[in-house]
Amino acid sequence: MNLTLYVWRQKNSKDKGRLVRYEAKNVSTDMSFLEMLDVVNEGLIVKGEDPIAFDSDCREGICGMCGQVVNGVPHGPRKKTTLCQLHMRHFKDNDTLYIEPFRAKAFPVIKDLIVDRGAFDKIIQSGGYVSVHTGGVPDGNTLLIPKHDADTAMDAAECIGCGACVAACPNGSAMLFTAAKVSHLAALPQGRVEAARRVCAMTEEMLAQGFGNCSNHYECEAVCPKGIKVKFIAKLNREFIKAQMPGNESCTGRG
Amino acid sequence: MILDGKIPSGPLHEKWDKRLSEMKLVNPANKRKHRIIVIGTGLAGASAAASLGELGYTVDVFCFQDSPRRAHSISAQGGINAAKNYPNDGDSIERLFYDTIKGGDFRSREANVYRLAQLSANIIDQCVAQGVPFARDYAGYLTTRSFGGAQVSRTFYARGQTGQQLLLGAYGALSRQIRAGTVTLHPRTEMLDLVVIDGHAKGITVRDLVTGRIGSHAADAVCLCSGGYTNVFFLTTNSIMSGVTATYRAYKKGAYFANPCFTQIHPTCIPVTGEHQAKLTLMSESLRNDGRVWVPKIKGDKRPANDIPESERDYYLERKYPAFGNLAARDVTSRATKEVCDEGRGVGPGGRGVYLDLGGAIGRLGENTIRERYGNLFEMYERITDENAYKQPMRIYPAPHYAMGGLWVDYDLQSNLPGLFVLGEANFSDHGANRLGASALMQGLADGYFIIPYTIANYLANIEPGAVAPDAPEFQKSCEEVEAFTKGLFAVKGKKTAHEFHRELGKLMWNNVGMSRSEASLKEALKRIPEIRDEFWKNVTIPGSGRELNQELEKAGRVADFLEFAELLTRDALQRDESCGAHFRVEHQTADGEAMRDDKNFSYVSAWEYKGVDKEPELHKEPLVFEHAHLAVRSYK
Numbered sequence: 049m050n051l052t053l054y055v056w057r058q059k060n061s062k063d064k065g066r067l068v069r070y071e072a073k074n075v076s077t078d079m080s081f082l083e084m085l086d087v088v089n090e091g092l093i094v095k096g097e098d099p100i101a102f103d104s105d106c107r108e109g110i111c112g113m114c115g116q117v118v119n120g121v122p123h124g125p126r127k128k129t130t131l132c133q134l135h136m137r138h139f140k141d142n143d144t145l146y147i148e149p150f151r152a153k154a155f156p157v158i159k160d161l162i163v164d165r166g167a168f169d170k171i172i173q174s175g176g177y178v179s180v181h182t183g184g185v186p187d188g189n190t191l192l193i194p195k196h197d198a199d200t201a202m203d204a205a206e207c208i209g210c211g212a213c214v215a216a217c218p219n220g221s222a223m224l225f226t227a228a229k230v231s232h233l234a235a236l237p238q239g240r241v242e243a244a245r246r247v248c249a250m251t252e253e254m255l256a257q258g259f260g261n262c263s264n265h266y267e268c269e270a271v272c273p274k275g276i277k278v279k280f281i282a283k284l285n286r287e288f289i290k291a292q293m294p295g296n297e298s299c300t301g302r303g
Numbered sequence: 304m305i306l307d308g309k310i311p312s313g314p315l316h317e318k319w320d321k322r323l324s325e326m327k328l329v330n331p332a333n334k335r336k337h338r339i340i341v342i343g344t345g346l347a348g349a350s351a352a353a354s355l356g357e358l359g360y361t362v363d364v365f366c367f368q369d370s371p372r373r374a375h376s377i378s379a380q381g382g383i384n385a386a387k388n389y390p391n392d393g394d395s396i397e398r399l400f401y402d403t404i405k406g407g408d409f410r411s412r413e414a415n416v417y418r419l420a421q422l423s424a425n426i427i428d429q430c431v432a433q434g435v436p437f438a439r440d441y442a443g444y445l446t447t448r449s450f451g452g453a454q455v456s457r458t459f460y461a462r463g464q465t466g467q468q469l470l471l472g473a474y475g476a477l478s479r480q481i482r483a484g485t486v487t488l489h490p491r492t493e494m495l496d497l498v499v500i501d502g503h504a505k506g507i508t509v510r511d512l513v514t515g516r517i518g519s520h521a522a523d524a525v526c527l528c529s530g531g532y533t534n535v536f537f538l539t540t541n542s543i544m545s546g547v548t549a550t551y552r553a554y555k556k557g558a559y560f561a562n563p564c565f566t567q568i569h570p571t572c573i574p575v576t577g578e579h580q581a582k583l584t585l586m587s588e589s590l591r592n593d594g595r596v597w598v599p600k601i602k603g604d605k606r607p608a609n610d611i612p613e614s615e616r617d618y619y620l621e622r623k624y625p626a627f628g629n630l631a632a633r634d635v636t637s638r639a640t641k642e643v644c645d646e647g648r649g650v651g652p653g654g655r656g657v658y659l660d661l662g663g664a665i666g667r668l669g670e671n672t673i674r675e676r677y678g679n680l681f682e683m684y685e686r687i688t689d690e691n692a693y694k695q696p697m698r699i700y701p702a703p704h705y706a707m708g709g710l711w712v713d714y715d716l717q718s719n720l721p722g723l724f725v726l727g728e729a730n731f732s733d734h735g736a737n738r739l740g741a742s743a744l745m746q747g748l749a750d751g752y753f754i755i756p757y758t759i760a761n762y763l764a765n766i767e768p769g770a771v772a773p774d775a776p777e778f779q780k781s782c783e784e785v786e787a788f789t790k791g792l793f794a795v796k797g798k799k800t801a802h803e804f805h806r807e808l809g810k811l812m813w814n815n816v817g818m819s820r821s822e823a824s825l826k827e828a829l830k831r832i833p834e835i836r837d838e839f840w841k842n843v844t845i846p847g848s849g850r851e852l853n854q855e856l857e858k859a860g861r862v863a864d865f866l867e868f869a870e871l872l873t874r875d876a877l878q879r880d881e882s883c884g885a886h887f888r889v890e891h892q893t894a895d896g897e898a899m900r901d902d903k904n905f906s907y908v909s910a911w912e913y914k915g916v917d918k919e920p921e922l923h924k925e926p927l928v929f930e931h932a933h934l935a936v937r938s939y940k
Contacts, residue, residue: 060851078576086581086802093800093855098846101854103369105542108584109683110467111373126686133686158513159852166490169370173482177475180432182354182752188431189389192443201436202461205468209372238434 049141077137102161109133112208122212150215154258167257174253175246176229204232213268219260224268227284244291306925327764334359336768340522344371347727348528349473350751356480375542379466380587382458383744385423394455407735408884433472450740452632504723519778531706531728537809539703546861559910561711561731564876569704570636574656593664602647627939634885637701660696707734711910715758726750736884797842801859825877836866
């Protein structure tokens, strides 16, 4: 099939950027979306033009490196599918596609479709872990974890950190991302010990990085390639309120 | 030269304890004075950087992705082995050791493998403590599953995303140290050279992938944790960016490359669909627990799978390997699959596929149980193939997956260059000629969490911290070399993309140096590789400049290294005139087509020393001595 693409081209972080039209010819339905772009790029390189820069690595939907907005939707039209796993059979001949980077205040564009998601790493660095040193830990089976809790933790831990939730949110909020990590660790006894400190630190860092707050649009869940549920945002809010209770370590600063 | 692996003396089960007791320590107050560079943030790199940071060393960690959480370890699906014997099915350190050394077809170092088995249990405990959500049963205990090459259930897992969860655990530990200030993170930065001063590794030269700036970093020791080189075959299960560049450039600076011809072809990948394809996707080996592999008994049978009656199906793994059945080792399974397809009994487009059928298990256990165990794999399969594997069997075919070979290291994980340590898939040491499933995660984390923190201290205790200044002339020279290399790539101004050269090389390597190799196919490859390389340096085209984010330049650099490395791999395959594990030389097989080892002549590690691009490398040998394991003919029958 043949497609018309309007792709966001921006030379670097200082460039203003604009949409440029390309024709993608003889696209096979078995190609992934990124393979389609690979072929367009091969054509550009041979003509001596700068290929479209975009991030990708594993190409099997787990590393979270890829991500673009296709016709207004992060990762494109198919539910629970990263762009690298989106196949061209889900498009029609002669479709027109608008391809843009993930846009958010906290994700500045580096080049074309590549954005800087370092703010996500900063949120994790602020407390998205159990503060355990290597060595000196007890046998894994001394800690019994109800299957339901382990499953809940895993549901939240599946987040791949791609940033689609932020790009879809009208507030540019990283609430789903932050909530996924908070909920994963809060569901497990190993993570409970620091739960109050963690939720405060991570929420504060999220705001400091320039992400907005949640106002219940649920766009994040709709585009999440791993189907992370907004119920985890409710969980984050509960953890946050619990952290303010008397006798608990309260959040410092903004709170 | 005969290489010394510096294996401690004494009984096998006491070697690691003995080594630990002999090793020097670094005074806690002095640790921060030692700067350690870690390349890569996969399981090995992230766990090493985190553990070294916790101890108080000053660590710089580099990755070429935008975040350390993206490293290719994240793609590992099935699980991680540990000799916990929780299921009470007869597992032990000794058994895990033996399965692993047998799985590697007796081409790995006995002492390393034993240590790996000893440390395996600690890894699970560490990961649980970090909050890794391993699968649990209704009583709250950890559950396990079986994997290829083993008759016990010792594989711990987190749905079909075990690698992801283990990596996020290590990434969490690393993030904690970044916050604490012991570790400095350098994302979107690629190592392009190793700096060696007076024979010691003292730093690296890198390119900032955003600004294009080339610069050096000095250190007291360098840990390479840059993963494997399987992308030399182009269409593989590896990530797009995975390359040989970090280890190959260290090789060009004097580090020995060991057993490069030991490359694993994974039996259960989604078959190739067309020319445009950028990579192949693995379907976890864990599916072989509940799945049965078969092809039609008759050649060219075009009926849909569900219309072929039971009596007309050939469950060839169960037929050929009754003891292990569908769980035979990876190399054995891959070759058996190639064989039935060569006979014309393959299924799907092009006849390069076999069925992996979970129909029986779905009937027996119900769709829900299967969905719980493998749901994400079924979804992934459907997204790629548009086929529902709950209704019809999956189609699979082998694809390149893992590199057992890598830089040579001694028992301390130190290469022949003092101060250069190599961890995880980037080294050669633990998997011999074939890696068993669920062993890669185990090795990466054992190296990073539990081995390097001790062994690196023994090196650092003997040197003066910060002895080399960052403005030493060697760093300047290294930067100039890297600049010149980049300039050289731009100067070609040809007509073909780096991608085209990579695909051409990959096809040659897959056909001639892939699942089966012959003297003739290898000699042909040795003739063709330099021709492709010459054409690359005459006809590659790279748009843009080096002073900006330029993904074509990055790719061209990696392909340039593959074009040299492929020759080394092929030369090693030619030199090793025996079949062992994944290295199958058609000249050496039994009457029923199994690999025939030659222990008398090839029971050694081949470690190659670089002598120049168009010169033959020099072969050094480390004899493999088996004091404990009985050298047996490997059989899964």
